[in-house]
Amino acid sequence: xxxxxxxxxxxxxxxxxxxxxxxxxxxxxxxxxxxxxxxxxxxxxxxxxxxxxxxxxxxxxxxxxxxxxxxxxxxxxxxxxxxxxxxxxxxxxxxxxxxxxxxxxxxxxxxxxxxxxxxxxxxxxxxxxxxxxxxxxxxxxxxxxxxxxxxxxxxxxxxxxxxxxxxxxxxxxxxxxxxxxxxxxxxxxxxxxxxxxxxxxxxxxxxxxxxxxxxxxxxxxxxxxxxxxxxxxxxxxxxxxxxxxxxxxxxxxxxxxxxxxxxxxxxxxxxxxxxxxxxxxxxxxxxxxxxxxxxxxxxxxxxxxxxxxxxxxxxxxxxxxxxxxxx
Amino acid sequence: xxxxxxxxxxxxxxxxxxxxxxxxxxxxxxxxxxxxxxxxxxxxxxxxxxxxxxxxxxxxxxxxxxxxxxxxxxxxxxxxxxxxxxxxxxxxxxxxxxxxxxxxxxxxxxxxxxxxxxxxxxxxxxxxxxxxxxxxxxxxxxxxxxxxxxxxxxxxxxxxxxxxxxxxxxxxxxxxxxxxxxxxxxxxxxxxxxxxxxxxxxxxxxxxxxxxxxxxxxxxxxxxxxxxxxxxxxxxxxxxxxxxxxxxxxxxxxxxxxxxxxxxxxxxxxxxxxxxxxxxxxxxxxxxxxxxxxxxxxxxxxxxxxxx
Amino acid sequence: xxxxxxxxxxxxxxxxxxxxxxxxxxxxxxxxxxxxxxxxxxxxxxxxxxxxxxxxxxxxxxxxxxxxxxxxxxxxxxxxxxxxxxxxxxxxxxxxxxxxxxxxxxxxxxxxxxxxxxxxxxxxxxxxxxxxxxxxxxxxxxxxxxxxxxxxxxxxxxxxxxxxxxxxxxxxxxxxxxxxxxxxxxxxxxxxxxxxxxxxxxxxxxxxxxxxxxxxxxxxxxxxxxxxxxxxxxxxxxxxxxxxxxxxxxxxxxxxxxxxxxxxxxxxxxxxxxxxxxxxxxxxxxxxx
Numbered sequence: 001x002x003x004x005x006x007x008x009x010x011x012x013x014x015x016x017x018x019x020x021x022x023x024x025x026x027x028x029x030x031x032x033x034x035x036x037x038x039x040x041x042x043x044x045x046x047x048x049x050x051x052x053x054x055x056x057x058x059x060x061x062x063x064x065x066x067x068x069x070x071x072x073x074x075x076x077x078x079x080x081x082x083x084x085x086x087x088x089x090x091x092x093x094x095x096x097x098x099x100x101x102x103x104x105x106x107x108x109x110x111x112x113x114x115x116x117x118x119x120x121x122x123x124x125x126x127x128x129x130x131x132x133x134x135x136x137x138x139x140x141x142x143x144x145x146x147x148x149x150x151x152x153x154x155x156x157x158x159x160x161x162x163x164x165x166x167x168x169x170x171x172x173x174x175x176x177x178x179x180x181x182x183x184x185x186x187x188x189x190x191x192x193x194x195x196x197x198x199x200x201x202x203x204x205x206x207x208x209x210x211x212x213x214x215x216x217x218x219x220x221x222x223x224x225x226x227x228x229x230x231x232x233x234x235x236x237x238x239x240x241x242x243x244x245x246x247x248x249x250x251x252x253x254x255x256x257x258x259x260x261x262x263x264x265x266x267x268x269x270x271x272x273x274x275x276x277x278x279x280x281x282x283x284x285x286x287x288x289x290x291x292x293x294x295x296x297x298x299x300x301x302x303x304x305x306x307x308x309x310x311x312x313x314x315x316x317x318x319x320x321x322x323x324x325x326x327x
Numbered sequence: 328x329x330x331x332x333x334x335x336x337x338x339x340x341x342x343x344x345x346x347x348x349x350x351x352x353x354x355x356x357x358x359x360x361x362x363x364x365x366x367x368x369x370x371x372x373x374x375x376x377x378x379x380x381x382x383x384x385x386x387x388x389x390x391x392x393x394x395x396x397x398x399x400x401x402x403x404x405x406x407x408x409x410x411x412x413x414x415x416x417x418x419x420x421x422x423x424x425x426x427x428x429x430x431x432x433x434x435x436x437x438x439x440x441x442x443x444x445x446x447x448x449x450x451x452x453x454x455x456x457x458x459x460x461x462x463x464x465x466x467x468x469x470x471x472x473x474x475x476x477x478x479x480x481x482x483x484x485x486x487x488x489x490x491x492x493x494x495x496x497x498x499x500x501x502x503x504x505x506x507x508x509x510x511x512x513x514x515x516x517x518x519x520x521x522x523x524x525x526x527x528x529x530x531x532x533x534x535x536x537x538x539x540x541x542x543x544x545x546x547x548x549x550x551x552x553x554x555x556x557x558x559x560x561x562x563x564x565x566x567x568x569x570x571x572x573x574x575x576x577x578x579x580x581x582x583x584x585x586x587x588x589x590x591x592x593x594x595x596x597x598x599x600x601x602x603x604x605x606x607x608x609x610x611x612x613x614x615x616x617x618x619x620x621x622x623x624x625x626x627x628x629x630x631x632x633x634x635x
Numbered sequence: 636x637x638x639x640x641x642x643x644x645x646x647x648x649x650x651x652x653x654x655x656x657x658x659x660x661x662x663x664x665x666x667x668x669x670x671x672x673x674x675x676x677x678x679x680x681x682x683x684x685x686x687x688x689x690x691x692x693x694x695x696x697x698x699x700x701x702x703x704x705x706x707x708x709x710x711x712x713x714x715x716x717x718x719x720x721x722x723x724x725x726x727x728x729x730x731x732x733x734x735x736x737x738x739x740x741x742x743x744x745x746x747x748x749x750x751x752x753x754x755x756x757x758x759x760x761x762x763x764x765x766x767x768x769x770x771x772x773x774x775x776x777x778x779x780x781x782x783x784x785x786x787x788x789x790x791x792x793x794x795x796x797x798x799x800x801x802x803x804x805x806x807x808x809x810x811x812x813x814x815x816x817x818x819x820x821x822x823x824x825x826x827x828x829x830x831x832x833x834x835x836x837x838x839x840x841x842x843x844x845x846x847x848x849x850x851x852x853x854x855x856x857x858x859x860x861x862x863x864x865x866x867x868x869x870x871x872x873x874x875x876x877x878x879x880x881x882x883x884x885x886x887x888x889x890x891x892x893x894x895x896x897x898x899x900x901x902x903x904x905x906x907x908x909x910x911x912x913x914x915x916x917x918x919x920x921x922x923x924x
Contacts, residue, residue, distance in 0.1 A: 063823060082828075090825030103820040105835050117824045166824070342764040349765070353777050460661070463913070467905035469857050469877070471864045472898040475884060483888050570770045574861055578884075588773070589865060592780035600777060608768040615767060 002075050003036040004173055004206045010034070010059050011068030012052070027277045029055040031230035032069070037174070040203040044221030044238065045210045046253065050275050052230040053210045057176045060208060061093055062086055074173070091121045094167035098179040100159035104151040110162045111137070111147035117169040136165040140195055157188035164195065175199075176208045181216060189216070196220060214257050218242050223310075226250045229275045229285040232304065236311030246313040249286050284316065292317050335619055339612045346608035350601045351394055355387065398605070404598035406591075413598035417587065417606060423493060424583030427502050427575070428568040434507035435564060439514025440557065446515070447522035448545065458515055465512025474505040474578040491580040502579040506572055510564055517560050521553040528552070555622065562618030566611040662914045665907035672723055672904055679724040683717035688872050696890045707892045709883070718874050719896050725875045726901075729790050730855045734848050736794025737855075738801050742844060745805025746832050749813065759806075763799040771796050772861060779867040789868060793859055797851035801844060808840045849912025853905035860901055876901045 012030040029052040037043045045053045058064040060071060062078040071078040073093065079085035094117075097103040104113055111133050118129045134144060140161040151159055160180060167175055177196070181189040193216055199205050200220070211217050217224055218238060225235040226249065234247040245251045252270045271289050281288050287297040296316050304312040307319075378384045382393065397404065403414040446458035481501060482490035489498050525531065526549055534544045564571075573585035580586070584603060591599040658666075675682060684703075691704075691712035699707040699715075706715040748756040766774075775792050782788060809832070812818035817839075821831050860877025862868035864884075869875035871882075876897040883894030 061823070063819075087825040087827065090823065095820075095823050097820060102816045105817040105821070105839065107838050116821065116826075120825050120830065163820075338760075338764055341761060342768045345761065345765045346768055349769070349774075350777070353781055463909050464902075464906060467853060467857075467909050468902050469860055469864075469880075469898075469905075471861060471877075471880060471884075472901060475880070475887060475894060475898070479887060479891060567770060570773055573772060573776070574865065577865060588776065592776055592867075595781070600780075604769065604773065604777060607770065607773055611768045611770070612764075 004039045004041075004074060005037040005060060005208075006072045007036070007060060007069065008034045008072075009069035010056065010066050010071065012055050012059055012064060013067050025278055028230050028280065029277055030059060030066075033227075033230070033232055034069075035225055035232065035235070037206050037208060039173075039206055040200075041223065042200060042207040042209055042221045044217035044224040045208065045227060046212060046214060046217050046224060047227035048212060048275060050229070050277055051227040052277065053212075053227050054178050056227070057095070057178045057208060057210050061095055061176055062089075063095075088121070091117065091123075091170040092172050093174040093176070094170070094172045096160070096163055096167050096175060096177040096180045099183050100156065100163045101151055103163050104159060106151050109148050109150060110142070110154070113151075114162060114165045114169060117166060121170055123170060132169065136169055139168070140165040141191070155188070156184050157191050160184060160192050161195065164192075164199075168199070172205070174206045174208070176210070178210045179212070180209075182211065182213060193219060214242075214253060226253065229277055229280055231285065231314065233286065233315070234311075234313040235304070236308065236313075240308060240311055244308070246307045246311070246318045247286075247315045248290050248292055248317075250313075284314075331623060332620065335616060339616045342612050343605075343608060347395065347398065347605060348391075350604045351391055354597045354601060355390065403602040403605070406599050407596050408594060413596075413602040416599055417584065417602045420582065420584045420587045421569070423581060424569060424572055424576070424585065426493075426499055427506060427572050427581060427583065430499065430503040431506035431510070431571075432564055432568065434503065435510035435514055436561065438507075439511040440518045442511070443515040443518025444522050444550070444553070447519045447526065450523060455519075458519070462512040462515040462519075465515070466509040467512075468508065470505055470509060470574050471578055473508050474501070474575055477501045477505060478578070491578070493581055498579075502572070502575050502581055505575050505578070514557070514560060514564075518553065518557055521556045522549065525549050525553045558621055559618055562614050562621070566614035569610050570607040659914065662910050665910040668903055668907040669911065672727060672900075672907075675720050676724040676727040679720050683714075683720040685714040685717040687713065687718045687721045687874055689713060689717075696886070698890070699892050706896050707890070709890070709893045710886060715893060715896055718879060719876075719900060722874045722876045722879050722897055723900060723904075725869060725873060726856060726859060726877070729786075729793060729859050729869075729875070730852055732790040733793030733796065733855045733859075734852045736791065737796055737798045737851055738844060738848055740794065741798030741801025742805040742837075742840075744798065745802035745807075746809055746836070748802065749806045749809035750828060750832075756806075759802055763802065766795075766799055771858060775858070775862055776865070776867060779862065784867055784870050786869070786873070789859065789862075793855050796855055796858060797847075800847050800851065804843055804847060805840060808843065809836050812836055812839065846912065846916050849908055849915060853908040853912075856901065856905055856908075 010030050010033045011028065014027040014029055015025075031052070033052075033056055035043065045056060047053045055064065059066050062071060062081050065081060073089065079089065104110070114136055115129055115133045118124065118132060123129065124132065133147070137144065137147065142158060142161055142165070146154065146158070151162070154162070164180075180196070181192050184192060196207070196209075197220060200207065207220075209217060209220055221238045223236065224238050224241050225232045226241075226247065227233070228249050234241065234245065234250045241250065242254060245254050256270070271291075275285070281298075283299050284290070284293070284297040284302050287293040290297065294316070300316070302314040302316045304314045305318070307313045375384070382390060385393075401414075403412065403417075405411065406413050406416055442458050442462070446455040449455050478490045478501065481488040488501055489495075490501075492498060531544060531548055534548050535541060539547075569584055572581070572583055573588060575581070576583045576585035577589055584606075587599065588603045590596075591603070691708060691714075693712065694701070694704065694708050695710060695712040697704050697708045697712075699705065701707060704714050704716070706719065708714055709718070744759050744762070748759045778792055779788070809818070812835070813822075818831050818836055821835050822828075826834075856876075859868055860875065860880065863875045863877030864881040866878075866881060869878045871878070879897040880894045880901075883890070883897070886893050
């Protein structure tokens with residue numbers, strides 16, 4: 001079966017500006033990313049802020065135009081944003097935002113907002129829409145008496161449920177979640193993560209889950225792609241990737257998550273400046289912070305090569321054979 | 328910085344061109360000046376000759392081009408009434424207008440800004456409320472009402488000041504006060520809110536928390552920062568030095584630009600009206616330009632923004 | 636023209652509550668006066684004792700207090716009170732119509748600028764520059780003098796006053812709603828721009844726009860009465876507040892009541908709107924000046 005979503009060599013360049021009146025410097029926020037999302041699968045995209053993961057999410061939905069590369073949804077090229085065809089496709093691909101309060105219209109009740117996609121796409125009769133709203137609210141764990149509430153009258157977790165319910169209203173095939181829990185209190189995060197797990201349950205919904213929180217990603221995702229400065233540096237099945245990371249960056253990220261029973265001093269600490277997309281280092285973008293960097297890393301951009309079944313990594317020091325975990 | 332200045336200059340030029348086009352379109356499209364000036368019972372050949380003489384027989388776009396060309400070479404045309412150059416007629420009126428508007432501007436600055444700052448420093452006191460009320464009153468009274476009331480009191484009832492005309496310095500007192508009232512109100516209110524906003528900033532609280540004397544906090548931190556927004560309003564007032572006295576000059580029969588404009592408009596004297604419109608727009612555009620540049624200089628943050 | 640992005644107003648609800656409980660006396664007076672003026676305008680035909688052109692040559696220039704003519708008569712023996720009531724109606728209708736036009740025009744331009752950016756935005760900025768370069772009174776003077784004055788032209792012309800204020804607010808709020816906020820989310824749901832602007836952005840900016848209308852409204856009244864005073868606004872036999880002051884000016888020494896009545900009405904009306912508007916602004920939306 002063909003993948004639900006397939007992206008090839010996506011490029012998104014912003015015109016950044018250096019200094020007040022300096023020349024415009026192109027910032028390659030997303031730089032040649034290819035990925036696929038199979039039906040019923042959840043793909044995690046992880047990376048630090050500035051790695052281009054949110055931009056990638058918007059490219060996958062066709063919200064922002066890509067300067068290069070293609071996105072195919074269900075075997076079809078994604079139509080241009082703002083066209084009738086693009087709008088119609090929204091019924092099949094939806095988004096969940098980082099800040100639910102900002103994503104909701106503070107003047108409308110939550111029932112009206114959950115209903116809105118149905119009104120936009122003219123799904124069913126008014127009675128059916130009412131019924132669907134009640135069903136959705138139940139599904140995301142909102143009480144029926146909250147239907148008439150306004151967004152500011154709800155808690156952060158409840159708001160995010162509203163956003164999720166709205167995104168699910170038209171029964172989409174794909175949900176792109178852009179940091180859906182990072183603005184929430186830790187105690188509430190679990191509720192939303194559990195809700196998303198339930199949604200995965202029947203295997204019909206595909207998800208792209210963008211986050212910098214590795215624990216959540218590990219918990220939710222079937223496959224994971226690690227981004228660094230606009231490129232995917234490693235990709236693979238969630239279990240293998242977390243158990244046996246190949247790229248030094250992935251290793252550093254994973255070891256930065258505190259784990260009970262592991263001594264803190266065995267962590268690989270990331271050194272040097274955090275990545276700045278406006279000043280992309282030559283060669284492998286990670287080399288200034290990499291303990292294993294050599295001359296070839298400074299000069300040549302590494303390609304993604306298979307390192308294990310289903311797992312790829314872009315590092316000059318990782319060979320096709322399964323390498324041992326390096327310090 | 329060069330980018331900012333050149334963009335701003337380009338906008339100023341486009342604006343001037345837009346005003347020139349506006350003046351041309353409104354004035355040429357609205358009626359036939361030949362008929363207006365010569366009257367209805369003039370033989371056709373006289374009208375034709377008149378049109379030929381003033382270039383009114385050429386196609387409109389040709390008139391437009393020659394109009395633009397003439398202006399850029401400094402030729403604003405001849406007044407249709409007495410055949411003297413329009414620019415001369417306009418220029419000789421400028422001093423009279425400035426005799427009213429400059430003292431008025433000084434009054435606005437000298438009363439409006441201190442009143443506003445005083446009110447801000449004594450926020451919610453009875454004096455503050457008084458200043459706010461008078462300020463609102465100041466700019467809600469139309470200048471023609473204000474002028475007539477002043478005439479009624481000081482010229483008609485008390486008989487201490489002349490009710491109109493130009494001559495001694497006493498003649499300028501009532502018109503100058505009339506012009507300044509609205510501006511005083513606007514400036515007082517604006518300086519008050521600018522000052523209140525600045526006083527609420529963290530750096531003011533920090534400075535006074537550090538133990539800096541309140542006087543010095545106000546002088547050293549609050550006033551310079553409040554000055555930035557006030558400059559905009561003052562710039563606008565400087566820009567309207569020429570144009571801001573139309574109504575008041577009419578009330579007080581003051582022979583300035585405003586009176587000339589009203590008279591020329593009622594006589595349909597195209598060249599003079601065009602010339603006045605362009606002069607007013609030029610002064611406005613230049614002062615707005617200066618304010619923008621000054622603003623960029625006073626507040627470096629603004630230079631980083633795109634130019635609008 | 637500087638486009639600022641007014642920030643959100645979290646204290647809004649509290650403001651409304653407080654607003655309902657305490658109304659300063661000056662604002663209360665303003666509200667009463669405005670209510671009186673609106674009633675005057677609505678029922679002018681029933682309220683005014685005489686027709687505005689009805690002359691009583693035997694009672695010319697009667698002072699206020701004359702039985703039958705409580706505010707006196709003018710040089711042609713026309714009842715000042717009747718003319719005043721009619722003037723209130725005419726001036727309010729013009730100012731109201733013009734305020735609506737200006738708000739619709741400005742908001743539309745602001746939304747267009749936010750939606751299309753680029754060329755449209757430059758065009759709007761150019762229009763605003765133009766308006767800033769030519770004082771409105773001067774521009775109106777030129778247009779009215781050369782096209783002649785009619786009620787319609789006057790309303791439309793006044794409708795160009797103050798549009799840039801709405802454009803700035805509408806554009807700023809639309810952009811901030813569109814960048815990350817609810818508008819972007821609704822676009823992502825598949826809504827047409829029309830739905831986004833009319834169902835979502837417009838209701839959200841409405842209170843800010845209405846408050847700015849209270850700024851424009853008195854300014855338009857002043858502008859119209861200024862033009863009418865100069866003889867270029869409302870033309871006789873119709874009458875407006877400015878036009879009454881203009882004609883009454885010639886009798887300043889002998890019959891000051893002709894001009895004082897309308898002058899006081901103009902003052903009180905603009906003052907009331909400013910007081911009420913200021914108060915509303917403080918309570919509802921402190922982000923605009």
